Amino acid sequence: MHRLNRQIRFSVNPFLEQTPRGSNSFASKPAGEGLAVFLSLWVELCSDLDPDTGFVVNVAEIDTIIRRYGIPVIAGRITERFRRGAHTSLTDLTEILEDAWAAIEDRFDEVTLHSLALDLNPYRKISIISEDAEMIYFTEKFDFAASHQLWNTKFSDEQNFQHFGKCANPSGHGHNYIIEVTVEKPAASPEFSIADYEKVVTDEFIAKVDHKNLNSDVDRFAELNPTVENIAVYAWDCLKDKFATARLAHVKVWESDRTYCKYSGPV
Numbered sequence: 001m002h003r004l005n006r007q008i009r010f011s012v013n014p015f016l017e018q019t020p021r022g023s024n025s026f027a028s029k030p031a032g033e034g035l036a037v038f039l040s041l042w043v044e045l046c047s048d049l050d051p052d053t054g055f056v057v058n059v060a061e062i063d064t065i066i067r068r069y070g071i072p073v074i075a076g077r078i079t080e081r082f083r084r085g086a087h088t089s090l091t092d093l094t095e096i097l098e099d100a101w102a103a104i105e106d107r108f109d110e111v112t113l114h115s116l117a118l119d120l121n122p123y124r125k126i127s128i129i130s131e132d133a134e135m136i137y138f139t140e141k142f143d144f145a146a147s148h149q150l151w152n153t154k155f156s157d158e159q160n161f162q163h164f165g166k167c168a169n170p171s172g173h174g175h176n177y178i179i180e181v182t183v184e185k186p187a188a189s190p191e192f193s194i195a196d197y198e199k200v201v202t203d204e205f206i207a208k209v210d211h212k213n214l215n216s217d218v219d220r221f222a223e224l225n226p227t228v229e230n231i232a233v234y235a236w237d238c239l240k241d242k243f244a245t246a247r248l249a250h251v252k253v254w255e256s257d258r259t260y261c262k263y264s265g266p267v
């Protein structure tokens with residue numbers, strides 16, 4: 001079974017009568033005319049591969065279906081809210097995403113719609129997945145800078161340099177880390193506060209690691225190597241059970257744009 005993901009970038013122009021023309025789907029289609037609401041929708045589809053084409057579905061077909069049936073639902077609902085001056089909350093966005101799901105889920109032959117994620121900006125998204133239609137997932141990215149040394153006192157110096165190479169440098173080295181924190185909550189439950197969520201992540205995790213020497217400033221790493229894998233577990237432990245109206249679903253820690261570790265542990 002394969003899972004194919006495709007991102008569809010589009011803009012909503014709430015106060016224009018006509019959808020702007022435009023043909024750069026890499027940037028946004030429909031395009032924004034002047035200042036517009038830029039969004040993107042990630043569509044994840046599952047199936048075995050078609051033996052003749054090697055496709056789950058041709059991405060051109062995904063684009064056509066999503067632009068014809070999905071985007072008009074999202075754009076229409078957002079336009080309607082803007083025009084009557086209504087704020088669009090996460091609960092409203094969840095309903096809009098669920099309506100988009102209903103409009104497209106049966107449009108793909110022999111392929112299952114597995115998830116839909118709406119990027120609200122480059123650092124924040126909401127998602128729904130087929131396994132758990134009652135749940136909404138909210139994800140935001142945070143950054144922190146930290147230094148560390150990879151070293152194991154059980155090893156000789158030579159063995160340490162063999163295992164960890166330049167990361168064993170006794171003076172340490174630094175990374176600009178990114179952490180993505182995903183929480184889940186029942187779609188129908190009371191409004192989730194993004195400000196409260198951000199405060200929890202900032203107070204319970206970022207404050208403990210940002211601008212720190214992980215080996216010497218963070219107790220967890222006094223004996224344990226601060227690898228990206230162990231940092232992900234530490235983040236999980238710091239954050240689980242800390243959200244008042246949501247449950248931690250998983251964390252993803254990026255050590256660089258080439259390395260990340262995703263973790264979800266026992267709660």
Ligand SMILES: Nc1nc2c(c(=O)[nH]1)N=C([C@H](O)[C@H](O)COP(=O)(O)OP(=O)(O)OP(=O)(O)O)CN2
Nearest residue numbers: 150164166167173226227228229230255256258259
């Ligand atoms: N499984 C893991 N392997 C390594 C980790 C880790 O956390 N988990 N960490 C490191 C070091 O921290 C290293 O600094 C990683 O840096 P990175 O930029 O990814 O690698 P380099 O710059 O050293 O790669 P080049 O190819 O030399 O540019 C190592 N391994």
